[in-house]
Structure formats: structure tokens, C-alpha cells
Amino acid sequence: MLPSDISKRRTYLIDATSLQSKAYEVLLKAHEAAIDALRSGRKINTVYQAALSVVEKNAPEFVDKLTKSAGTGIGLEFRESGLNINAKNDKVLRPKMAFNVSLGFQNLECESESRSKNKKFSLLLADTVLVTDQKPELLTKCSKSVKDVAYSFKEDEEEEKPRKKARTSGSENYITKTALRSDDHVVSKEELRKQHQAELARQKNEETARRLAGDSSGAGDSRSTAKTSADVVAYKNVNDMPHKELMIQVDTRNEAVLLPIYGSLVPFHVATIRTVSGNQDTNRNCYIRIIFNVPGTPFNPHDSNSLKNQGAIYLKEVSFRTKDSRHSSEVTQQIKTLRRQVMARESERAERATLVTQEKLQLAGNKFKPLRLSELWIRPPFSGRKKIPGTLEAHANGFRYSTTRPDERVDVLFANIKHAFFQPAEKEMITLLHFHLHNHIMVGTKKTKDVQFYVEVMDVVQSLGGGRRSAYDPDEIDEEQRERDRKNKINMDFNHFANRVNDMWQLPQFASLDLEFDQPLRELGFHGVPHKTSAFIIPTSSCLVELIEYPFLVVSLSEIEIVNLERVGFGQKNFDMAIIFKDFKKDVLRVDSVPTSSLEGIKEWLDTTDIKYYESKLNLNWRQILKTITDDPQSFIDDGGWEFLNLDGSDSESGGSEESDKGYEPSDVEVESESEDEASESESLVESDDDEEEDSEQESEEEKGKTWDELEREATNADREHGVESDSEEERKRRKMKAFGKSRPGTSGGGGSSSMKNMPPSKRKHR
Numbered sequence: 001m002l003p004s005d006i007s008k009r010r011t012y013l014i015d016a017t018s019l020q021s022k023a024y025e026v027l028l029k030a031h032e033a034a035i036d037a038l039r040s041g042r043k044i045n046t047v048y049q050a051a052l053s054v055v056e057k058n059a060p061e062f063v064d065k066l067t068k069s070a071g072t073g074i075g076l077e078f079r080e081s082g083l084n085i086n087a088k089n090d091k092v093l094r095p096k097m098a099f100n101v102s103l104g105f106q107n108l109e110c111e112s113e114s115r116s117k118n119k120k121f122s123l124l125l126a127d128t129v130l131v132t133d134q135k136p137e138l139l140t141k142c143s144k145s146v147k148d149v150a151y152s153f154k155e156d157e158e159e160e161k162p163r164k165k166a167r168t169s170g171s172e173n174y175i176t177k178t179a180l181r182s183d184d185h186v187v188s189k190e191e192l193r194k195q196h197q198a199e200l201a202r203q204k205n206e207e208t209a210r211r212l213a214g215d216s217s218g219a220g221d222s223r224s225t226a227k228t229s230a231d232v233v234a235y236k237n238v239n240d241m242p243h244k245e246l247m248i249q250v251d252t253r254n255e256a257v258l259l260p261i262y263g264s265l266v267p268f269h270v271a272t273i274r275t276v277s278g279n280q281d282t283n284r285n286c287y288i289r290i291i292f293n294v295p296g297t298p299f300n301p302h303d304s305n306s307l308k309n310q311g312a313i314y315l316k317e318v319s320f321r322t323k324d325s326r327h328s329s330e331v332t333q334q335i336k337t338l339r340r341q342v343m344a345r346e347s348e349r350a351e352r353a354t355l356v357t358q359e360k361l362q363l364a365g366n367k368f369k370p371l372r373l374s375e376l377w378i379r380p381p382f383s384g385r386k387k388i389p390g391t392l393e394a395h396a397n398g399f400r401y402s403t404t405r406p407d408e409r410v411d412v413l414f415a416n417i418k419h420a421f422f423q424p425a426e427k428e429m430i431t432l433l434h435f436h437l438h439n440h441i442m443v444g445t446k447k448t449k450d451v452q453f454y455v456e457v458m459d460v461v462q463s464l465g466g467g468r469r470s471a472y473d474p475d476e477i478d479e480e481q482r483e484r485d486r487k488n489k490i491n492m493d494f495n496h497f498a499n500r501v502n503d504m505w506q507l508p509q510f511a512s513l514d515l516e517f518d519q520p521l522r523e524l525g526f527h528g529v530p531h532k533t534s535a536f537i538i539p540t541s542s543c544l545v546e547l548i549e550y551p552f553l554v555v556s557l558s559e560i561e562i563v564n565l566e567r568v569g570f571g572q573k574n575f576d577m578a579i580i581f582k583d584f585k586k587d588v589l590r591v592d593s594v595p596t597s598s599l600e601g602i603k604e605w606l607d608t609t610d611i612k613y614y615e616s617k618l619n620l621n622w623r624q625i626l627k628t629i630t631d632d633p634q635s636f637i638d639d640g641g642w643e644f645l646n647l648d649g650s651d652s653e654s655g656g657s658e659e660s661d662k663g664y665e666p667s668d669v670e671v672e673s674e675s676e677d678e679a680s681e682s683e684s685l686v687e688s689d690d691d692e693e694e695d696s697e698q699e700s701e702e703e704k705g706k707t708w709d710e711l712e713r714e715a716t717n718a719d720r721e722h723g724v725e726s727d728s729e730e731e732r733k734r735r736k737m738k739a740f741g742k743s744r745p746g747t748s749g750g751g752g753s754s755s756m757k758n759m760p761p762s763k764r765k766h767r
Contacts, residue, residue, distance in 0.1 A: 007078075007100050008140035009126035013150040019110050021146065024123055026062060028144060030054040031103045031125045034070050034085070038099060038129050038136040044089040051103055052087070062105055071102040071126065093131050098139075102126035193607050200612040204562065205641030211582070212633035234269040241267060247327070248288065248320060250334040255342055257335055259290070259318060268292070270339050271346070278332040286328035288320045290335075344445070351447040356439040361411045362396040370395050371500050373433075373493065379452040379550060382408045382444040392433070392453050394501055399435075401453060410443055412451055414505070414513055419543055419554060422498040422517040424491040425457040431490050433498065433517075434547050436554040450552045455494075457487040520545055524605050526598035528577065528591040537591065539605055544579075555579060555589060562642055563606055563613040565599070566620065572596055578622060584630050588622040614645040 013020060030051040037050040048070045055063055073083025075098075083091065085099065104124035111119075125144060130137040143149075234256035235241050241258070242251060246265065249258040257273065258265045275291045294314045322328055364370040371394040378401055381387055390403035398413035412435055419436040432454035440447045498517040505515045520538035528537050535549040546553035559581050566576040573596055579589040594602070606613045629636045 006128045006139055007126060008128065008142055009102065009124055010142070010144055010149060011104075011123045011125065013146075015152055016150055017110050019108070020121060020123075021150070022059065023062060023105055023108055024149075025146060026055060026059045027103065027105055027123050027125060028146070029058065030066075031101065031127075031144075034101050034103055035127065035129050035136060035138065038093060038101070038131050040093055040095050040131055040133055042093050044083065044085055044091050044093060045087050047085050047101075048087050048089075062108070065105045065108055067102075067104050067106060069102075071100045074098040074100055074128070095131055095133050097131040099129050099131070100126060101129050193603070196607055197612060200610060201641075201643065201646070204612045205637075205643070208561065208641055209637045212629075212637065232269045232271045234267040241265065248331045250331060250338060252334075252338055255338060257290075257338075259320075261318070270335065270342050273335065273339055276332055276335045276339075278328050280325060280328075284323065284325070286322050286325045288322070288328055288332060289317070290319075291317050348442075348445050351440075352442060354440070355442065355447070358413055358416060358439070358441075359397070361398045361400055361413065363400075364393075364395045368396075371497055371504075373453070373497050376401070376453045376455055378410065378443065379454065380443050380446045380448055383446075394497075394504065401451075408444070410441070410451065412437070412441070414510060414515065416441070417513070417515055419556065420515060420517045421520065421540065421543075421545060421547060422494060423520050423547055424494065425487055426522060428548055429458055430454040430456055430548070431487075431494050432547060433494065434545075434552070434554075436543075450554060452547065452552070455490050457490050458483050518542060520547070524601065526594055526602060528594040530589070530591050534593065539609075557609055557611065559583070560611055562645075563611055564620065564645060565602070565613060565615045566618065568599065568615045569617050575599060576619060577602070578620070580622065580626075584626045588626070612642070614642070616645065 011024065013024060016024070033054045034047050034051040037047040051070055052063070052066065055066055068086060070085040072085065073080040075083070079100075083089070083097070083099070085101065102124065103126075104122060106122050108121055108123070109119055110121060128139040130139055234251075234254055240254070242249065244258075244265070246260045246263065248260065249265070250256075251258060251267075255270050256267045257270055258267050260266075272292050273290060274293045277289050278286060279289075280286050292315055294316050373392045375389045376392050377387070377389055382403075388403050388405070388408075390401050390408065392399055392401045397415070398411055400409065400411050402409040416437050416439055417435050418438045421432075421434040421436075423432050423434070425431040432452055434450065434452045437449045437451070440449050441451070442448075443451060502516055504510070505513065518540045520540050522538060525536050525538040527534055529535070530537065530546060530553045531549075531551055533549055535546045535553070537544060537546045537553065539545075542557055544553070544555040544557065561580045561582045564578040564580065566578055568575045574593045575596060577591040577594055579591070581589075603613065
């Protein structure tokens with residue numbers, strides 16, 4: 001039997017009636033009885049008789065609708081005619097025989113269905129079964145229970161039916177109470193969500209109170225440990241110092257800088273140097289300025305060494321002058337390079353010192369070939385300019401990623417994996433496997449809790465022609481088809497690898513880890529800014545993730561205390577989401593600029609995952625709020641816990657209920673609850689509107705018919721505003737004579753026109 005011969009069939013119930021549900025339940029029992037009857041040594045007709053007896057016992061009215069055959073055997077042909085499962089076949093069942101057990105009801109009628117197309121229906125179930133010496137083996141393991149195949153989409157319509165009847169009953173034509181928006185089904189779902197959120201708030205406050213009461217005994221930040229550093233020594237003995245000429249020297253081997261001070265070379269370890277700079281003045285004098293780390297300053301707090309030597313005197317800064325510009329630049333560059341190397345080494349050493357010791361990776365032996373994915377890239381990447389792809393292998397107790405370079409290797413143990421994700425390329429350019437870890441590991445020189453392995457599903461292709469290609473170009477169509485095939489193949493390879501690893505994680509030795517590859521739910525995703533750039537954030541069954549843009553975002557839902565939706569208001573295009581963790585010492589995670597269109601979806605998702613959320617119109621200072629809670633947890637508990645965030649919501653709800661109780665009121669009735677400020681403001685607004693209307697009417701009346709005298713008066717007023725009339729009589733005469741002289745014969749015609757331009761409107765009219 002080939003894998004292609006294995007067959008299964010299911011019937012799905014969509015908005016099923018009671019008759020359809022009953023028929024499916026009877027068919028399911030009959031189908032199970034037929035499969036169970038496939039025992040070695042029995043006759044084939046007993047299989048059909050077992051199914052028929054179930055129907056006769058539970059629903060005798062369906063006997064004539066039962067199919068005359070319960071399936072066929074699978075041999076050289078997909079349907080072996082000699083192995084048909086019916087009431088007449090008396091052949092004996094033997095081990096290793098395979099059957100396609102197919103049973104159903106035909107042409108059942110549903111009287112409650114008004115549409116003629118839906119009155120008749122049929123049901124069918126089929127599975128591939130292998131006959132063995134003992135119990136028959138089911139080869140098509142797929143659920144066929146009622147809860148897995150029945151779906152209902154008419155719940156909303158059924159709830160609306162009694163409302164429609166109440167709306168149409170009676171001869172009155174006025175609007176009844178059921179037509180109000182407050183009784184709509186959407187609002188009822190909102191009310192259910194509010195009730196669930198109220199219950200979550202009560203549970204969350206009790207849980208937070210218990211946790212804070214338990215933590216109060218060990219008050220204080222356990223992470224505020226004293227910072228220690230090793231003693232920085234350049235030379236252990238004076239004889240170890242190099243005896244060179246009296247000038248600035250850089251000893252790379254001992255990581256020291258030798259400075260000439262008062263006729264002697266004084267060594268300084270490069271770790272004591274904070275900055276070094278060099279410049280040159282106009283006289284070609286070169287200056288080298290070295291600034292040292294001084295304990296006790298804001299940027300260099302006291303450590304254990306400085307506390308031991310509290311009476312020590314520290315050198316803060318030293319400068320040197322020289323005429324040798326070449327030596328000055330060389331020394332400055334050498335000190336900077338040496339300092340960078342030492343700081344990188346110390347930083348890596350400090351990060352490795354905080355790593356948790358893990359067990360060694362157990363490589364798969366010769367008997368078991370490890371699962372493998374080739375040509376993968378890793379993030380965060382290894383240091384180095386040229387990056388090369390590697391291979392990911394699944395071994396006995398973890399993964400190993402390695403490239404052709406011997407120093408590029410990363411081991412990810414199963415026990416250190418907190419969450420595993422598989423995200424296929426749909427609207428993205430990469431298919432990836434992502435691991436969020438319990439403890440940090442080193443990827444090259446980087447310390448990280450998130451490791452990702454990915455493949456780019458599309459190659460970047462640049463057209464060399466430069467011209468616009470036709471949409472019906474055969475080469476273009478073939479290229480797009482190749483890209484789709486490549487993407488589908490990569491997704492299938494990753495999916496196969498993830499499924500094989502999931503099967504491995506189901507073994508008893510890994511049962512306590514509770515690991516499984518989780519796939520993000522794109523339909524619940526939303527856009528936001530978790531770090532610096534906008535990204536598409538997607539929920540999963542246990543996390544909230546963003547795995548495309550770096551740095552990654554992985555938030556475990558079990559670690560979330562509450563979620564506060566900020567800047568939520570009418571007319572806002574965006575809002576912010578603040579995620580507060582159960583560990584109040586962790587910084588609050590902010591996701592900014594979430595579109596308002598995603599608000600309802602986020603509320604529904606938070607409610608279904610039993611996460612309490614609040615809404616506020618402003619951004620809150622969470623660092624100060626959490627500090628207040630941790631400083632005095634008892635006051636926080638006594639004041640009602642997180643309910644201080646619900647003040648705005650309760651006020652708005654109470655106000656809304658009062659307004660809804662008032663109903664309709666005429667506009668001329670004064671409401672006593674309004675304040676005097678609002679009344680005066682509304683009056684001023686009305687008055688301003690009336691004034692504008694009156695001004696517009698006056699302007700329109702004036703523009704309809706203005707005499708020449710009125711126009712002359714307006715021109716005179718305009719000249720007075722520009723200061724023409726305020727000039728003295730002599731000034732006006734002098735200006736007039738000057739203009740008259742320019743317009744005399746012998747001058748160009750343009751002079752006359754320019755004098756006319758410069759004259760006021762009243763003079764132009766008289767001329």
C-alpha cells in the first residue's frame with residue numbers, strides 16, 4: 001500500500017439542525033463499530049452487520065438511508081472489488097489487510113429547513129484501517145468528534161429573532177425600547193467583556209496583594225550588589241618597565257601607557273584612561289590631552305578598590321606639547337586602539353561571568369542521524385565583516401549551529417529554551433525559527449537571550465535594462481513562479497523540521513520542559529513601535545512577539561500583570577500600550593503609535609487571554625508609580641490595588657448612565673447640572689456667530705450699491721492709514737513738483753505712468 005492510497009473523509013456541520021446532529025452522532029457510533037469489527041479471523045459481512053445493528057438500535061428511521069457498503073479493501077488497486085464491505089461478502093479477514101471503511105447516510109430530509117436546497121442532506125465518514133493480530137490499527141488519525149467538526153455562525157441571528165418579533169408585534173408605529181442603541185447586540189458583548197474585566201480586576205488585585213505581602217519580608221533590591229573590579233596593575237615590579245627615551249610610550253603587551261612626568265617615565269594602565277585627544281594650533285604645536293577615570297565622579301562611582309584607598313590622590317588630566325606631529329598622531333591612535341581592545345575584552349569577560357553554567361551538548365551517535373537544516377543565517381550575527389551561512393542540527397539534548405569556521409558555533413540546549421517559534425514567510429521576506437531562552441548565552445562576543453535562524457525566501461534581483469517590463473512578459477511570469485515555488489519549498493522544509501522536533505519533544509525525557517513550536521497568529525497582529533521603528537506585532541498562544549525587526553520583542557503572557565491603553569480618546573488616530581510586568585523591578589514595556597483601528601481587536605484578545613486592561617487619556621509615569629508601590633505596598637493594597645486606574649472609566653460610565661436615563665430633552669430647556677462657565681461659553685459662541693452673520697450681511701449690502709462719493713471716502717481713509725495725509729503741506733507740494741518735473745516733455749512716457757502709480761487714489765481720480 002502506497003502513502004497515496006491512504007484516504008480519510010470528514011463531514012463538517014455548519015449551523016446544524018437537531019436532526020443533522022442526531023444523524024451524525026448515530027453515524028459516528030456506527031463507523032466506530034465497523035472499525036472495531038475488523039478483527040483477524042472474522043468474516044467481512046460481520047463488519048457491515050456491526051454498523052447496521054448500531055443504526056437499528058439508535059435510529060431505526062435511518063436504516064433505509066444507510067449506504068449499502070461500508071467501504072472496500074485496498075490492495076493492488078485502491079478499490080478491490082473482491083473485498084467490498086457489505087452484507088453478502090463472506091471472505092475472512094486476515095492480518096496486514098487494509099480497508100477504507102467508508103460509511104454514510106444518503107438523502108436525509110430536514111423538514112425544519114425552509115429552503116428547498118437545504119432540505120436534503122447526506123453524511124459520510126471514511127478512514128483507512130489496517131487489520132492486525134489483535135486490535136485494528138487506524139492509519140488516519142484525525143478527530144471526528146462532534147465538538148471538532150460542528151461550527152455555528154447563527155448564534156447572533158438566533159439572539160436577534162426575539163427582538164425582531166417584539167419590534168413587529170402590536171399596531172403602534174412608534175419606536176420601542178428594543179430599537180435603542182443601548183440594547184444592540186454589540187453593546188451586550190461589550191457589557192459581557194466589562195463584566196469579565198471586573199472579575200479579572202478582583203482576581204488580579206488579590207493576587208498582587210498576596211505577592212506583595214510575600215515580598216515585603218525580603219524588602220530591598222536583591223540586584224543592587226556592590227560593583228567590584230579587579231586591581232588594575234600595569235607592572236608588578238619596577239624592573240619590568242622598559243627603559244627607553246623620555247617620551248610617551250605605549251606598551252601593548254603589558255597594556256600600559258608610559259608618560260614622562262618630571263623627568264621620569266610613569267606607567268598608567270590603559271583601563272585608567274577615560275579619553276585621549278590630539279590637536280594642533282597655528283604655530284604647529286601639537287597637544288596630546290589625556291583624561292583619567294577618577295573615582296567618586298558622576299561617571300565613575302566608587303568601587304571596592306577606591307574604597308580601600310580613600311586617602312589616595314588621583315590624577316585627573318595631563319597634557320603634553322610637541323613639535324613632532326607624526327609621533328603625536330601615532331601615540332593618540334595607539335592609545336585609542338589599545339583602550340578599545342581592553343574594554344571589549346573586559347566587557348565580554350564581565351558578560352561571561354554572569355552566564356549560567358549549562359550541561360554539555362550530547363551529539364547524536366552513529367545510529368541516529370541528526371535532523372538538519374542547511375544554508376541558514378543567524379541573528380545576532382557573528383562578529384566579522386564577511387558572514388557565511390551555517391547548518392542547524394538537532395541532537396540528543398539540544399541544537400547546534402555551526403559554519404565552516406571553527407570559532408563560529410552556537411549550542412542551544414532544550415532545557416534552556418523558554419519559547420520556540422516557527423514563522424513562515426507570508427508577507428515577509430524570511431522564514432525563521434526563533435528561540436527565546438531562560439538564561440543568556442554567548443553568540444560570538446554578544447550576550448543574548450534570543451537566537452534566530454532564518455532563510456531569505458526571495459533573492460534581490462535588479463533589472464539591468466532600466467526600462468519598464470510588461471506585466472505579461474513570459475520571463476517575468478516564470479521568475480515570479482520560481483520565487484513562489486522557492487518560498488513554498490523553504491516553508492515546507494522549516495515546517496517539516498519543526499514537526500520532527502515537536503515529535504522529539506514529546507518523548508518522556510523532555511515532557512517536563514513543555515516545549516512546542518508556536519506559530520504567530522497573523523490575523524490578530526497590529527502595528528506599533530516597541531523600540532525605535534514601526535513593526536508588525538503578532539500574538540501567539542503564549543506570547544506577544546515581533547521577530548522580523550531587530551531588536552526582537554518576546555513577551556510571555558504569564559509574566560504580564562496588567563496592560564494600560566493610553567491616549568485613548570475620541571478622534572485620536574493612535575494610542576499607546578503600556579505592559580506592566582509582575583516583577584515590578586522590570587521596566588514597563590511601551591508599544592507606541594498603535595492605530596486606533598486595532599483597539600477593539602486588542603481589547604478582545606486581551607480579554608480572551610484573561611489579561612486585565614485599563615484605559616487612560618494620558619501617558620502615565622510608570623517608573624514613579626511602581627516605585628511608590630514597592631516602597632509602600634500596604635497602602636497600595638488598602639487603596640484598592642489597580643483600581644486607581646479605573647477612575648476615569650467609572651466617572652465616564654456613571655455620567656453616561658445618567659445621560660441615558662434623562663432621555664430626550666428639548667433644546668430650549670435649560671439643564672441645571674451645567675456649570676455657569678459652560679453656559680457663558682456657549683452664549684459667547686452663539687453671540688460670535690450672530691455677529692459674524694450680521695457683519696457678512698452688512699458687507700453684502702454695502703457691496704451691492706456704492707456711490708462714487710463713498711468710494712472716494714474709502715480711498716481717503718486708506719491714504720490716511722498709510723500716512724499720506726499726515727505729511728506736511730510743504731512735503732506734499734515738493735513731492736508734487738518732483739513728479740511734475742519727471743512728466744515734462746523730453747522725458748520718457750514711462751515717467752508719466754510711474755508718477756500716476758505713485759499718486760494716491762484720490763489724486764488719480766481728479767486727473
